[in-house]
Amino acid sequence: MNCKGITLAAFLLVGGIVNSHAQDIDSKNVPAAVKMAFSKAYPKAKDIDWEKKGITYKVDFDLGKTDHSAIYAATGKNISSEKDIPNNQLPAAIAKSIKAKYPKGRIDDVDWISTGGKITYKVDIEGTPDVNVWYSADGKFIKELAD
CATH class of the missing domain: 3.10.450 (Nuclear Transport Factor 2; Chain: A,)
Structure with a gap:
C-alpha cells in the first residue's frame, strides 16, 4: 500500500473511532481557539451544533441552504471540512x-x-x-x- 493509501486508511480508521464516541456539547464548552478558527473560516454560518468526538470537535452548520460540517483539533486546527453538493x-x-x-x-x-x-x-x-x-x-x- 502506498503512502497516500496508508494515510487515507489511517484517517478513516481514526474517523470511525472518533465518530463512535461523539457527544453533543454546548458552545461554551468548545475551546476558544476552535470557536475563533471556525468563526474566521465561516463567518456567515447559521444553525450551529457542536459535538466532542474523542479529542476533536465537530461542528455541523448551514451556509445558505447547504449543510456543512468541520472537524477541529482543540488547538483550532481544521482537520477536515465537508459539505453537501x-x-x-x-x-x-x-x-x-x-x-x-x-x-x-x-x-x-x-x-x-x-x-x-x-x-x-x-x-x-x-x-x-x-x-x-x-x-x-x-x-x-x-x-x-x-x-
Missing part, C-alpha cells in the same frame, strides 16, 4: 464509474470532503443494496460500505 456537481468521471458499477443504483446524496488539502467525495447510492462509496477527486474508487 448537488448531484450534478459530482465530477463526470465519478458519475460514470458509479453508473457502470451500480447500474440499478440511484445517487441520493453527495458530500464533498476536504482533509488535509485532499478532496474526496462520499456518495450515497440507493439500490440493491444501499451503499456509501468514496472516490478521490480524480475519480479513483476508494471504498464501499453498506448503508
Whole structure:
C-alpha cells in the first residue's frame, strides 16, 4: 500500500473511532481557539451544533441552504471540512464509474470532503443494496460500505 493509501486508511480508521464516541456539547464548552478558527473560516454560518468526538470537535452548520460540517483539533486546527453538493456537481468521471458499477443504483446524496488539502467525495447510492462509496477527486474508487 502506498503512502497516500496508508494515510487515507489511517484517517478513516481514526474517523470511525472518533465518530463512535461523539457527544453533543454546548458552545461554551468548545475551546476558544476552535470557536475563533471556525468563526474566521465561516463567518456567515447559521444553525450551529457542536459535538466532542474523542479529542476533536465537530461542528455541523448551514451556509445558505447547504449543510456543512468541520472537524477541529482543540488547538483550532481544521482537520477536515465537508459539505453537501448537488448531484450534478459530482465530477463526470465519478458519475460514470458509479453508473457502470451500480447500474440499478440511484445517487441520493453527495458530500464533498476536504482533509488535509485532499478532496474526496462520499456518495450515497440507493439500490440493491444501499451503499456509501468514496472516490478521490480524480475519480479513483476508494471504498464501499453498506448503508
